[in-house]
Structure formats: C-alpha cells, structure tokens
Amino acid sequence: MLDLKLLRENPDAARAGALKKRMPDRAAAVDAVLKLDAELRALLPTLDGMRSELKSGSKEIGKMAPAEREAFLARQKERKAEMGGLEQREKALRAELEKQLALIPNIPDSEVPEGKDDSENKETKRWGTVRTFGFTPRPHYEIGEKQGWLDFERASKMAGSRNYFLFGDLALLHDAVLRYAVDLLVGRGFTPVDPPLLVRDSAMFGTGFFPGGEEQTYRAERDELNLIGTAEVPVTSLHAGEILPEDQLPKKYVARSACFRREAGTYGKDTRGLYRVHQFQKVEQVVIDIADTARSIEHHHAIVKNAEDMLQAFELPYRIVAVCGGDLGVPQAFKYDIETWMPSRNAYGETHSASRFYDYQARRLELRYRPKDGSKAMVCHTLNNTVVASPRILIPLVENHQQQDGTVRVPAVLQPYLGGRAVLGKPIY
RNA sequence: GGAGAGGUGGCAGAGUGGCUGAUUGUACCGGUUUCGAAAACCGGAGUGGGGCAACCCAUCGGGGGUUCGAAUCCCCCCCUCUCCGCCA
Numbered sequence: 241m242l243d244l245k246l247l248r249e250n251p252d253a254a255r256a257g258a259l260k261k262r263m264p265d266r267a268a269a270v271d272a273v274l275k276l277d278a279e280l281r282a283l284l285p286t287l288d289g290m291r292s293e294l295k296s297g298s299k300e301i302g303k304m305a306p307a308e309r310e311a312f313l314a315r316q317k318e319r320k321a322e323m324g325g326l327e328q329r330e331k332a333l334r335a336e337l338e339k340q341l342a343l344i345p346n347i348p349d350s351e352v353p354e355g356k357d358d359s360e361n362k363e364t365k366r367w368g369t370v371r372t373f374g375f376t377p378r379p380h381y382e383i384g385e386k387q388g389w390l391d392f393e394r395a396s397k398m399a400g401s402r403n404y405f406l407f408g409d410l411a412l413l414h415d416a417v418l419r420y421a422v423d424l425l426v427g428r429g430f431t432p433v434d435p436p437l438l439v440r441d442s443a444m445f446g447t448g449f450f451p452g453g454e455e456q457t458y459r460a461e462r463d464e465l466n467l468i469g470t471a472e473v474p475v476t477s478l479h480a481g482e483i484l485p486e487d488q489l490p491k492k493y494v495a496r497s498a499c500f501r502r503e504a505g506t507y508g509k510d511t512r513g514l515y516r517v518h519q520f521q522k523v524e525q526v527v528i529d530i531a532d533t534a535r536s537i538e539h540h541h542a543i544v545k546n547a548e549d550m551l552q553a554f555e556l557p558y559r560i561v562a563v564c565g566g567d568l569g570v571p572q573a574f575k576y577d578i579e580t581w582m583p584s585r586n587a588y589g590e591t592h593s594a595s596r597f598y599d600y601q602a603r604r605l606e607l608r609y610r611p612k613d614g615s616k617a618m619v620c621h622t623l624n625n626t627v628v629a630s631p632r633i634l635i636p637l638v639e640n641h642q643q644q645d646g647t648v649r650v651p652a653v654l655q656p657y658l659g660g661r662a663v664l665g666k667p668i669y
Numbered sequence: 670g671g672a673g674a675g676g677u678g679g680c681a682g683a684g685u686g687g688c689u690g691a692u693u694g695u696a697c698c699g700g701u702u703u704c705g706a707a708a709a710c711c712g713g714a715g716u717g718g719g720g721c722a723a724c725c726c727a728u729c730g731g732g733g734g735u736u737c738g739a740a741u742c743c744c745c746c747c748c749u750c751u752c753c754g755c756c757a
Contacts, residue, residue, distance in 0.1 A: 281718095281719075284718075284719060284726075285719065285720085285725090285726095287726080288718095288719070288725060288726040288727085289725080289726090291725090291726060291727085292725060292726070294737080294738090295726090295738080297737070297738090298687075298736095298737050298738040299687070299688075299738080301687085301737055301738075309737090312737075313737055314737095315737090316737045316738090317737075319737095320737080482679090483679060483716095484679095485679080485696095485697090610679070610697080613697095613698070614697045614698040614714080615698085616716095617679090617715095617716080
C-alpha cells in the first residue's frame with residue numbers, strides 16, 4: 241500500500257507506475273482515491289465540529305438545572321440526528337478509500353526496464369559456460385523416468401496434472417539441495433523458520449497477493465484459509481501489527497516450506513517434466529529492516545548473491561535479469577529473476593525471484609519499528625528471494641550434470657548430503 | 670466437538686455509565702547528579718487523522734445497538750488461554 245500523503249503530493253508517480261506495470265485499471269484507482277480523499281477531507285471538519293459540540297454538551301448536562309436540562313436534551317437529539325447521515329457517508333468513504341488504495345500498485349523504481357512482458361526483461365549478468373555435450377543430452381524427465389526417479393502418470397491419476405512422484409536418488413537429491421540451501425543461509429546469519437502453510441486472508445492481503453491473486457491460490461473454503469504459494473507470505477507477516485525496536489533489525493529469516501500454486505491460465509504451457517507443478521518445496525530468504533532505500537538496495541544485492549553463490553557451488557550456468565515493468569507484480573518496486581541454464585529447453589529458465597518492496601508490504605501489514613531515538617514509529621522495509629525451489633532446480637542439476645550412460649554427477653558441495661556419493665543412478669544407456 | 674476464562678497504550682497491568690484518552694509499573698527519550706555509569710530524582714511520551722497554531726476528531730479485538738453521554742450495559746463475529754473429548 242502506498243502512503244496516502246505521498247500519493248496526494250505526487251499522484252502522477254503512482255499513475256505512471258501503474259502504467260509502467262501495464263495495469264491501466266489499477267492506475268484508475270489513483271484518481272478514485274484522490275476523489276474519495278478530497279470528499280472525506282471536506283467532510284471531516286464539519287463532522288468533527290458537530291461531534292465536538294455533542295461531546296462537550298454531554299459533559300455539561302450534569303450541572304444543569306432540571307428545567308433547562310430537558311430543552312437541552314432535545315437539542316442534543318437534534319444534533320445527533322443531523323450527524324447521522326454524515327457519519328454514514330464518512331464510513332462509506334473510508335471503506336471505499338481503503339479498497340481503492342489497496343489496488344494501487346507499488347511504484348516501480350526508475351531503473352526498472354520498460355517492457356510489456358518477460359520477453360523484455362533486461363539481462364544484467366551471465367555466469368558460467370554452457371556445457372557442450374559430447375553426446376546427445378537428454379531431458380530430465382526422460383532420464384528420470386528411465387532411472388525410476390519420476391512418475392507423472394500415476395501422480396496425475398490420483399492428483400491431476402502437474403503433479404509428480406519423486407523416487408530414489410532424485411528424491412534424495414531434492415532433499416539434499418534444500419538442506420544445503422538452509423545451511424548456507426544459516427551460516428550467513430539467517431534464522432531458520434518452519435512457517436504455517438495455511439494462512440488467513442489478512443496475510444495474503446498484507447503481502448500483496450490479494451486482491452488479485454485469488455485465482456492462483458488454493459483455498460480451504462470451510463476454514464477460510466489459503467495454502468501459501470511461497471513462505472514469503474507467512475514469514476513477511478510474522479511481525480505484522482508489531483512495532484519492533486530498531487536494534488532488533490534487520491530481521492533475516494530463511495524458511496523452508498511446501499508451496500502450492502493453482503497455475504490457472506497456464507494450460508498447455510510447460511506441460512512436460514518438473515518445470516511447472518502445483519506443489520513444490522522452496523527455501524526462501526526474507527529480510528525486514530528500517531526504512532532506508534540505500535539499505536534495502538544493499539540487502540537486495542546480498543540476497544541475490546546468496547542465491548548466486550549456491551548456483552555457482554552447484555556448477556550451474558545462470559543469468560540475472562532485471563524484470564521489466566510489465567512483468568512486475570503489484571507489490572514489487574524492483575525484481576531480479578535468476579534464470580538457470582536448462583538444456584532441454586535450450587534456454588535459461590527462471591529458478592529464483594528476488595524482490596524489494598520498500599514499505600509497500602509493511603504498510604499493509606502494519607509492520608513498523610521504533611527508531612533508536614525513541615521517536616515516532618516508522619514503517620519497515622521488506623525483501624525476499626528464493627534460495628532454492630525444488631524440484632525445479634533438479635532440472636538443471638540433472639540435465640547439466642548428466643553423463644552419457646544416464647548417471648548424474650553430484651557437485652562436491654552436495655556430496656556430504658548424499659552420503660558422500662559423487663554419482664547418482666545406474667548406467668542405463 | 671463440549672465447558673469455562675479472557676482480549677485495554679512497546680510490554681505488564683488497573684479501570685463496570687459522566688473532568689478516564691485512560692491509574693500504576695516497566696521499557697523508551699530529555700535533564701539533574703557522576704570522572705563515567707548504575708541508582709535516585711525531575712520532566713516528556715500511545716496510535717491515526719484534520720488545522721499555520723491554540724486546538725479538535727477518532728481509537729480500549731472487529732461490527733452493530735442502548736444512552737444526552739460507553740473501555741464500562743446489550744447483540745453478533747473474530748482471536749487467545751484452560752479443562753474434557755478425538756487424534757498425527
């Protein structure tokens with residue numbers, strides 16, 4: 241949510257920001273807010289004055305003589321009747337204002353590239369050399385099914401499409417990758433978290449997924465809870481409604497969780513293999529800190545580096561893109577995606593997403609801190625990034641490290657998590 | 670699922686119809702004292718909104734109601750805790 245004061249001062253920035261994000265209907269919410277705000281502010285002095293009169297009148301009533309008292313009571317009733325309609329109007333204005341304000345997207349940073357969709361994201365970095373195979377490399381689903389590591393057919397029979405079973409060495413690798421990711425971040429001072437997977441609407445709203453993301457979310461209707469699509473939701477909401485002492489900041493969390501996504505509207509897209517699935521495991525980093533743009537940017541680079549270090553340790557070629565306006569979500573001010581080389585796609589595929597929000601999420605969550613000097617509570621800044629999402633990361637791991645005989649080489653850092661093994665699977669080709 | 674207790678300012682904890690927007694403690698900020706600190710003492714200070722300001726309005730889990738007047742009374746909802754039941 242944007243700061244209403246800043247919005248009043250500079251509505252053009254909010255409008256232009258929404259348009260840069262290719263959200264014209266949400267840009268319209270800016271004008272709706274300004275109109276509602278103006279009406280509310282015109283109404284308030286009158287209404288407050290009436291309330292003041294009524295209130296002070298009530299205080300004097302005890303001292304009055306019975307005779308004048310009766311007349312005064314009648315006058316008070318009149319005042320209250322006059323006020324009734326205005327109070328209804330005030331309530332309606334406030335409700336609508338809040339609703340419209342919540343629709344206005346965060347303003348993208350000026351460095352966010354212009355563009356309509358992911359095809360216009362701007363590459364900012366490339367690491368590693370794409371491997372030249374001395375044989376015809378196979379896609380992960382082919383190796384996986386032949387090794388007995390994957391079963392999509394039976395999974396979809398009981399759970400529908402975009403579901404999977406992992407077995408054997410691939411199941412072990414899946415877990416190894418997740419544990420490595422947690423350990424890496426814990427080693428860098430992050431607090432490990434195991435969060436709730438079912439959350440209330442308030443957490444979905446506070447992190448900016450609602451309104452708008454309902455179609456992508458599995459909902460437990462009977463209990464009015466939502467399955468999270470990312471641990472960002474419960475972890476960023478962890479301190480919602482709190483005022484944290486500044487000396488407790490920054491808060492850095494690394495959460496491992498299952499994630500659930502309906503993937504509505506993606507029918508026919510990425511249907512083969514482990515790329516786009518309804519349920520996966522993710523290790524996510526979340527940072528909460530003071531309201532300081534420079535520090536947010538520093539954190540942003542640091543959490544990107546954490547992910548890069550992991551990919552480098554996995555010996556996987558990747559590139560980083562600055563996500564363009566049209567591909568940016570409602571709450572983000574700036575986002576880097578990290579894309580890892582996937583031979584079966586003959587392309588880089590998104591494996592990480594690192595966002596900074598400044599105070600947009602925190603304001604919706606009422607997540608604040610008390611500055612060291614004891615002054616007024618300030619709204620925090622929040623950020624997050626993937627450390628690793630699996631099984632998607634298994635695609636580049638299996639495909640880039642496959643050997644001619646169908647076995648898979650294990651990067652050195654993962655071997656301790658696999659009982660010291662350097663190779664997974666049996667020769668099958 | 671059944672029964673009970675409770676939700677008040679950063680935290681703890683008073684307050685059952687009218688100078689209570691809220692006693693007090695603690696944490697916090699400023700000062701006195703000190704070589705410095707602690708302690709002690711004095712002062713400040715909840716949150717949001719409006720106004721140049723004096724000041725005004727809202728806010729005691731949320732919503733509705735009674736009343737001239739509600740943190741206090743009534744109704745609905747939400748949440749937390751305790752006991753019982755069921756259970757990974």
